Amino acid sequence: MITKPLVVVGGGPAGMAAAIEAGRAGLQCLLLDEAPAPGGQIYRAFPQDFRVEGPLGLGKDFVNGEALREQLKATAPAVETRSDVAVVNVSRGRELLWASGGATGSICAEQLILATGARDRAVPFPGWTLPGVLTAGGAQVMVKTYRVKPGSRALVAGTGPLLLVVANQLHQAGVEVAAVLEAGRPWISLSELPKLWGEWGLLRDAWTYWRGLQSAGIPLHFNHTVFEARGKDQVETVLYGPVDPVRWHPQKTAAQKVDVDLLVVGFGFVPNTELGYLAGCGHEYDDKVGGWIPIRDERMRTTVPGVYSVGDGAGVAGVLVAVEEGRIAGITAAEQAGLLSPIDAADRREPAEARLKSLQSVREVLDDISRIREGLLDLATPSTLVCRCEEVRLSAVQRAIDEGCKDLQSTKLFTRLGMGACQGRSCEPHLGAYLCQHLKRAPAAVGRINPQPPVRPVTFGTLAAAQETAEER
């Protein structure tokens, strides 16, 4: 098996930053990314076959992403980037199994930085499985990366600043946006302004997007959310209305109707922790940053020696935090490998640490505003599908609880939720919260749908071929 001094998994902002810092310090680094080009979700590159006709109007994400990609390129040959490579398993701490097309192989990482990002949190409500219902992230991929309108008239609902971004992008692409529904309260209140002091960039962004909606005449309703999507073969009508400002309980009697063919839902993100879990890292639950996250120290080290976790995959905090965390891990890995003296490493970490500190107060505000509240659990009715893959209704979960199921694992076996193709990635966060609420148990007691390999789909043929290679060696 090949051994690499450092492997970074995930080519989003955090992973790129980690590889850049490690490479600058002279540490041989392999960056594995499942996308065709580095960038992650936020800095997702255009398809290679597309040609950009000037970055004007493509926005700052594009510009920032290109800048990071350029820095990454400059670190070659210390950093080798392999795209279209999915890491499907981590065993015995730092042994990686990767798959790419029909090929597969193993790499032993002396140090491993996991920068696996986050996914959209799925919140079930009646009709959420209809075609035309897209996550905020999914809508962004369509409109931002592929420049395709996913519908003609949209309602955008959920929580967090991303809603404004998506609404602007849809509008600019020519999709009519009927309204934006934010389940939480206004993002920036006077009392919170001092905490944001100094983070002009973020304030300016928020302002820009807000202005964008205003000039487009798109209404933004706080403490409102989607109740139900209706339609025969796709979304035709959406019911929405107010939620109580504290717990976000839907006031369904005050529902209103709007005719749209696109419903974009963005209820924040959930860290992708599968690989860290398989590596044996300890995890803890923190609902402010998306749920289960790896336990880390201030240098991004997990509980498994030589394994680091950075970016949204270690707790959802956005791109600015992700980049600084990546830098710290990359520098620390180089220090650990003996390429930086402790003093040099501390010097290099200092700006990133200062930046993280400055961002901390903003994070607290945003975390508090966007944290998912339990009222959203009331959106689903007994007949609502809570597991999209296995088509399990909420009533089946209620039956499982009646039958004595007290954790996700037993509920899974009883109902088959989480046993489908997505392996619980969609349903686990929401159902975990549901069980916590209904059984009055802590997240740790309710447990998880334990991640198992392969964390990305791989065929039998590919895995079988891996054995032959091993035997030939």
Next chain:
Amino acid sequence: MAQDLRVPGLVARGRPVEILVGDRALTAFEGETVAVALLAAGIRHFRTSPVLGEPRGPYCGMGICFDCVLTIDGIPGVRACQTKVRPGMRVEIQAAHGRWEVEQR
């Protein structure tokens, strides 16, 4: 005329690629995924769910949810959002878990 939801400007797409969706020929562009090609043509119903027979299409758009799976070149269950279009590709809207060709020729 066939629907095209592509947004003009800013980028030049790759070369045109002909794919077959059922027996309907579609023009997509190199670099696009199957999900993008279908959505751009106004096709949202990618499969019919196995238990309840409900229509499904892309949801997460980034490979996590498996709701956009359909049959591509005879292989069922392929994620449309993670598969690039290729010239001559045969895409079939999938009923339930699709049909596998299990016999060897």
Next chain:
Amino acid sequence: MSRASNVVVVGGGAVGCAVAYYAAKRGLDVTLVDTPKRGRASSASAGGTWPLGESLGLGCGIIFYKTLMKRGGLAKDGIGPEQLPDCFLDFSMASNAMFPNLHSELKELGGVDFEFEETTLLFVMLDEADATFAKMLLEKFPRDKALLRWLEREELVREEPAVRKDNCGALQFLPDHQVNPYRFADSLRAAGRALGVRVVSHTEVTGIRVEGERVVAVEATDEVFPCEVVVNAAGAWAAEVGRMVGLKLPVHPVRGQIVCTETLPEILRACLSTSDCYIAQKGHGEIIVGSTTEEVGFDVRVTPEALRQLCAGAVRTLPFLKDVRVKRVWAGLRPGSPDELPILGPVAGLCGYYNACGHFRTGILNAPLTGKLITEMICGEPLSFDCQPFLFSRFDTEPALQPSRKLRERPSPISNRVGSVGYSGKRYDGFLDMSALVDGSERVSLQAGHTVVREGEEGDRFYVVAKGRVNVLKGEVKVVQLGPGEFFGEMALLEQRRRSATVVTDGPCELMVVERDKFDDLLAHHPEMASTILRVMASRLRAAISDR
């Protein structure tokens, strides 16, 4: 203190739920105490109910047989495959016969369908060695041969079009079926609840109170369950529960890994077994491919090696699987016993304690009869099936209970009725008869703490423990302890390879040492011993293969 219960069942897997169900059906007051543990076999298993396949030693047996064939060390009608004793076949057949009625009964009572599917098991032959093996199975089959059916290549292709075309036919086991394993426990539990079983979940049993020679209560973290009877159905964790009453139960976890496909339309009619793996399509459409046999303690991680091997084995039989995606891989812990037979019933000198453990690979299959028989024992009724071969007392190498507890020879009325006889005078398998070894071996005495073989070193000797005990270590971790009649070092005889574990004497010890070149003689002259060695080797070989 909780209300008094007649029976407390420890362990909520298939066996525990079956005991609770049958006991409740008989009118007993039953409490089922369970805590979820990772790797519990009932939810991890494949759910095959294969009385013939399991009894005839498909899987390990055939893999081992082929290894020997390649070495040329096998006479035409020499050592047979690893087969379990006839009593096991009879037990399994009797339990298997209970499924159809149980299926409708449980669905009716508790509303949970365990998805009983009348299928068959096909031993698919892919080469001449497989065919030779299958012919021998057919010839030596100890029961009605109408239970078996020989399929030629064309017939197999017709019945299972997905199987590779260039196969050599199949041997079909007609009574072998399958269920949904986790639904099975759910179904028994739900029906049990309908009959009044109190289910206490997420509760760890911490002790068993004994007064005099009588079980009086089961202690859990924050509750005590007074009872007259306690049933140890704790699966791979049964030895822990045994220790609570001072009983040294030889039950240890044996890891098995399983690969599961994405959901597929209906493709397979039968369950398949090959010399690489078994393959079964479940009611929900996934095809399950298993399994490994590894003694690695309570480690439930999956290994890349097993993943690769199982995938390769599956594609070899079903070529279309090459394009099918793996959805999930997992590992379960079978409750292994030294002779692969379950350990059932009372133990001498302890009133009210019953074993329902050690079911190894057949906990699902043998759960119904186990539940029924344990209930009959508890009620002091005549047993509907002879349980003597399965009593704990068959392990008569040591006193059942540790001497720290003062117990007189006064069996409870119930165990009187059942009797406490050894296993028909025959040494149970897994142990060697030392007298046969005298000719070909050297006897050496060692002091405590002596390292006999060291992991990673080369070696070509085979050892049998004559006196004392040795500890087998993997790294720093003690894997198992071996006593008189048990052996180690056999891997070195099979192929030139490094020792896979370190063995250190536990106390003063005497070992019989057999050189590599003497081993073949030994096998030739003592077929009885050979088959014992082969059986144990087969499971260890499996472990070694998947460990590599």
